[in-house]
Amino acid sequence: MTNHFGGLTTRPTPGEPMSMNFSLDTTPTDWETALYVIACGCPDAAPLLFPTARLAAAWALQRNADPEHLRAVPHGCTDDLCRAYPLHPVPATDWFAATINVTNLHGAQLLEILGLGGQESPRISGTDLLGRVLVALALLPVDEGTPDLVDGNVITYGRRPGYLQMRLADLHALAQTALELGRDVVVF
Ligand SMILES: [Zn+2]
Numbered sequence: 530m531t532n533h534f535g536g537l538t539t540r541p542t543p544g545e546p547m548s549m550n551f552s553l554d555t556t557p558t559d560w561e562t563a564l565y566v567i568a569c570g571c572p573d574a575a576p577l578l579f580p581t582a583r584l585a586a587a588w589a590l591q592r593n594a595d596p597e598h599l600r601a602v603p604h605g606c607t608d609d610l611c612r613a614y615p616l617h618p619v620p621a622t623d624w625f626a627a628t629i630n631v632t633n634l635h636g637a638q639l640l641e642i643l644g645l646g647g648q649e650s651p652r653i654s655g656t657d658l659l660g661r662v663l664v665a666l667a668l669l670p671v672d673e674g675t676p677d678l679v680d681g682n683v684i685t686y687g688r689r690p691g692y693l694q695m696r697l698a699d700l701h702a703l704a705q706t707a708l709e710l711g712r713d714v715v716v717f
Contacts (some may be wrong), residue, residue, distance in 0.1 A: 549636030551703060552628040554652065554713040564710070565618040567603070574605040578621075578709055585618030592616060627706050629699045632686060639696055640716065642669060651716050655707030658714050662701045669693060 565585035568576035579585035592601050593615040600612045631639065637646070643661040645651045653661075672694055675687035707714050 548630055549633050550628050550630050551716050553707055554715045564621045566621045567616050567618050569603050569606050569611040571606045571608050574603040577603055589616055589618055627703055652713050654713055655704050659704035662697055662704055666697050
């Protein structure tokens with residue numbers, strides 16, 4: 530398949546995957562231990578993330594034993610009552626929740642924008658990705674979108690206005706999660 534950045538030409542070859550994922554790198558152990566989160570329920574509060582149940586439980590035990598006025602609450606917590614109640618970890622078993630799935634065409638465009646074009650299955654640290662995303666968000670003109678193209682049986686989906694900025698915002702969040710967890714981001 531040929532992708533022309535900024536152009537509209539793509540024709541999938543049979544058997545080639547139609548989509549691309551930007552995802553946290555995982556190890557086999559992740560699928561057993563999963564990721565654990567502690568949240569207070571305030572809608573704007575950022576859940577605390579822990580790589581294992583043991584670490585999350587240790588944190589909660591300590592926190593819940595602290596005197597009420599000293600108890601930690603998630604960043605963005607706005608309810609004074611959250612301090613009064615114990616917090617408990619819950620498994621967030623779905624690593625794929627952090628995965629961004631895009632079409633091959635849009636994926637290639639995003640990689641090009643991030644300066645990663647032409648690399649086969651790039652792997653990148655959270656820090657590196659965050660830097661590239663911030664540069665792209667600062668420099669990329671607002672995406673005006675492109676129309677869908679129909680060529681016989683092949684439909685090449687265009688982009689709705691603002692699409693690239695929206696995906697860069699998603700990648701920004703993914704990069705921050707990768708940073709917090711000390712994981713690379715992999716593209717496949
Ligand atoms: Zn709260």
